Amino acid sequence: MEVGMQSTVSALIKPFVGETGGLMRALHAVQHSQGYVDAAVIPIIADIFNLTKAEVKGVISFYEDFRKAPAGKHVVKICQAEACQAVGARVLTEKTLAVLGLSMGGTSVTGGVTIEPVYCLGLCASGPVAMVNGELRGRLDADAFSNEIKMLERTGE
Amino acid sequence: MITIHLSMDSAAVAVGAEAVAATILAETKSRSIDVTLVRTGSRGMHWLEPLVEIDVGDGRKAFGPISPDDVPSLFEGNFNSSHPTALGSVDEIEFFADQQRMIFSRCGITDPISLLDYGQHGGFEGLKAASKMSASEIVDAVMTSGLRGRGGAAFPAGIKWKTVLSAEADQKYIVCNADEGDSGTFADRMIMEGDPFLLIEGMIIAGLGVEASKGYIYLRSEYPVAQRVLTRAIEIARTDGLLGEAFDIEVFMGAGAYICGEETSLLESLEGKRGQVRAKPPLPALEGLNGRPTLVHNVISLCSVPSILAEGGQWYRDLGMGRSTGTMPFQLAGNIKRGGLFEAPFGVTLHDLVHKYGGGTLSGRPVRAVQVGGPLGAYLPASMLDTPMDYEAFQKIGAGVGHGGIVVFDDTVDLAAQAKYAFDFCAIESCGKCTPCRIGAVRGSEVMAKVMKGEDNVANLALVEDLCEVMEDGSLCAMGGMTPIPVMSAMKHFREDFISEEESK
Numbered sequence: 001m002e003v004g005m006q007s008t009v010s011a012l013i014k015p016f017v018g019e020t021g022g023l024m025r026a027l028h029a030v031q032h033s034q035g036y037v038d039a040a041v042i043p044i045i046a047d048i049f050n051l052t053k054a055e056v057k058g059v060i061s062f063y064e065d066f067r068k069a070p071a072g073k074h075v076v077k078i079c080q081a082e083a084c085q086a087v088g089a090r091v092l093t094e095k096t097l098a099v100l101g102l103s104m105g106g107t108s109v110t111g112g113v114t115i116e117p118v119y120c121l122g123l124c125a126s127g128p129v130a131m132v133n134g135e136l137r138g139r140l141d142a143d144a145f146s147n148e149i150k151m152l153e154r155t156g157e
Numbered sequence: 158m159i160t161i162h163l164s165m166d167s168a169a170v171a172v173g174a175e176a177v178a179a180t181i182l183a184e185t186k187s188r189s190i191d192v193t194l195v196r197t198g199s200r201g202m203h204w205l206e207p208l209v210e211i212d213v214g215d216g217r218k219a220f221g222p223i224s225p226d227d228v229p230s231l232f233e234g235n236f237n238s239s240h241p242t243a244l245g246s247v248d249e250i251e252f253f254a255d256q257q258r259m260i261f262s263r264c265g266i267t268d269p270i271s272l273l274d275y276g277q278h279g280g281f282e283g284l285k286a287a288s289k290m291s292a293s294e295i296v297d298a299v300m301t302s303g304l305r306g307r308g309g310a311a312f313p314a315g316i317k318w319k320t321v322l323s324a325e326a327d328q329k330y331i332v333c334n335a336d337e338g339d340s341g342t343f344a345d346r347m348i349m350e351g352d353p354f355l356l357i358e359g360m361i362i363a364g365l366g367v368e369a370s371k372g373y374i375y376l377r378s379e380y381p382v383a384q385r386v387l388t389r390a391i392e393i394a395r396t397d398g399l400l401g402e403a404f405d406i407e408v409f410m411g412a413g414a415y416i417c418g419e420e421t422s423l424l425e426s427l428e429g430k431r432g433q434v435r436a437k438p439p440l441p442a443l444e445g446l447n448g449r450p451t452l453v454h455n456v457i458s459l460c461s462v463p464s465i466l467a468e469g470g471q472w473y474r475d476l477g478m479g480r481s482t483g484t485m486p487f488q489l490a491g492n493i494k495r496g497g498l499f500e501a502p503f504g505v506t507l508h509d510l511v512h513k514y515g516g517g518t519l520s521g522r523p524v525r526a527v528q529v530g531g532p533l534g535a536y537l538p539a540s541m542l543d544t545p546m547d548y549e550a551f552q553k554i555g556a557g558v559g560h561g562g563i564v565v566f567d568d569t570v571d572l573a574a575q576a577k578y579a580f581d582f583c584a585i586e587s588c589g590k591c592t593p594c595r596i597g598a599v600r601g602s603e604v605m606a607k608v609m610k611g612e613d614n615v616a617n618l619a620l621v622e623d624l625c626e627v628m629e630d631g632s633l634c635a636m637g638g639m640t641p642i643p644v645m646s647a648m649k650h651f652r653e654d655f656i657s658e659e660e661s662k
Binding site for chain 2: 020021022023024025027028058059062063064065066081082083084085086087118119120121122123124125126127129134136137138139
């Protein structure tokens with residue numbers, strides 16, 4: 001990790017010390033700013049919050065949102081929960097993974113697209129549902145959607 | 158003067174509401190006509206989204222679902238009722254007309270972040286009443302109402318309030334559980350996006366009732382629209398002086414852990430720790446957030462409070478049936494033709510919700526199974542749909558109402574795969590604190606995989622039953638304790654998906 005990133009992280013998280021749930025807020029801030037929580041920032045966070053490195057690592061590893069490595073340029077989260085299963089989420093997931101040759105959680109070799117599971121986006125009457133770079137998408141057609149994601153990977157745009 | 162109402166609810170946004178909004182604005186500009194576009198919450202008829210309601214001076218007329226391509230012809234025809242997407246007045250659509258909307262009375266009608274709209278449509282009546290009452294009078298009203306927690310456990314709210322009020326402490330908290338992780342549920346999301354001041358009002362009243370000065374809304378990170386709307390609404394409420402020194406609210410973001418919907422796990426998370434379940438006692442009402450007395454309530458529970466204070470506990474108690482008082486926002490989801498939110502007093506039957514209002518399956522195939530109450534809820538066969546939606550009636554059939562989510566499956570569903578998924582979900586989301594849940598879920602999934610391959614099914618199904626008993630009796634919280642419910646109900650009602658007739662002899 002660069003020295004610049006270290007001081008950025010320190011400055012980012014200091015305001016949360018002493019706040020209720022300060023560590024969670026700090027981790028959200030780091031993830032938001034860096035795109036992931038680098039292992040190298042764990043000692044810095046531990047030091048600032050007066051916690052052990054294990055405690056900080058324990059919190060990071062507990063929550064799905066905190067990434068340990070950068071994601072692809074585009075992040076596609078496909079809902080895997082029951083209401084979406086009832087309208088074809090399994091087929092949607094399989095087709096999307098197949099066109100990219102990925103398994104769940106993987107990032108395409110170009111670094112373009114990461115496919116992740118999500119357990120409910122609260123759009124259970126509009127399934128199957130996905131989130132593409134933070135944008136909600138409902139009533140998805142498996143063929144059209146998988147082709148769209150394939151294009152996204154190819155063009156990188 | 159023409160006013161066009163268009164939802165900004167996630168369920169509208171996910172199917173193209175933003176593109177519709179842009180086209181409306183472009184059309185307005187190119188035709189140089191005076192149109193006001195108001196972004197509202199959702200009416201809850203998700204199969205009609207994006208739904209627009211247009212008022213040319215003689216009341217709101219609905220059109221939907223609308224794609225950007227429909228917009229020019231709508232303008233061309235002067236929003237005439239002969240347009241192919243015309244639905245007439247929303248109030249006349251059966252799905253809407255047969256509801257009794259109390260919690261969702263404003264949702265889809267008003268601008269969610271307009272305090273003026275909120276006040277003009279019955280908002281703050283509960284707070285006005287509460288301001289003239291003592292804390293114990295407020296608690297008495299909640300006690301009289303018979304309100305039970307809407308998050309899933311259905312615990313009597315009044316008892317919780319009384320416990321927190323009676324506790325002595327330098328600081329007490331109101332914590333709103335907005336970690337709505339159950340698949341098939343979206344009532345919390347819809348009210349937070351569509352009428353956030355209702356939740357704020359409910360929390361202020363709760364603060365007065367139990368003498369707490371600080372509130373947190375623990376919101377799941379999968380709800381970015383709700384986060385935006387709530388944050389804005391809280392800012393507005395602060396500027397207006399509704400929130401501040403006496404009582405303030407903050408939105409706290411979760412980070413993708415289903416278990417944090419369990420109240421003690423939520424409190425751990427809110428303290429910045431791993432969301433691991435706490436053993437009870439001590440009850441959160443006595444030792445909750447930061448070790449202080451804390452009233453933890455689901456979004457809908459808190460949103461029920463303003464009406465109780467405005468109309469009185471007895472009025473609320475008279476709604477519903479038996480010990481299930483008040484109204485419940487039922488959520489019709491999954492493979493359903495007319496999905497969405499249906500608020501009604503308890504007692505409406507599952508059959509009416511799924512068939513009369515929901516219109517059966519989206520695929521047009523027969524309904525085979527219905528899962529009620531989220532991932533920890535029972536799978537029920539079509540033959541049990543006559544059950545009224547009521548806590549006690551559901552308990553009698555080994556099921557639960559939970560948070561009111563109803564997920565419909567057609568006859569292509571494989572219940573053995575659903576049972577395996579229940580274990581898989583538990584394995585993914587278990588906090589890991591207790592062994593029956595942490596290990597049991599993994600073992601359950603492994604055994605179900607064998608069952609699905611047809612390996613020694615008699616012995617393996619007996620093993621699943623045994624495992625479920627251990628999980629039910631030995632788990633620390635509902636995650637491990639209730640995962641057996643979907644598994645065992647699927648095995649009981651859909652035996653043929655698990656074992657052939659020959660084998661079971």
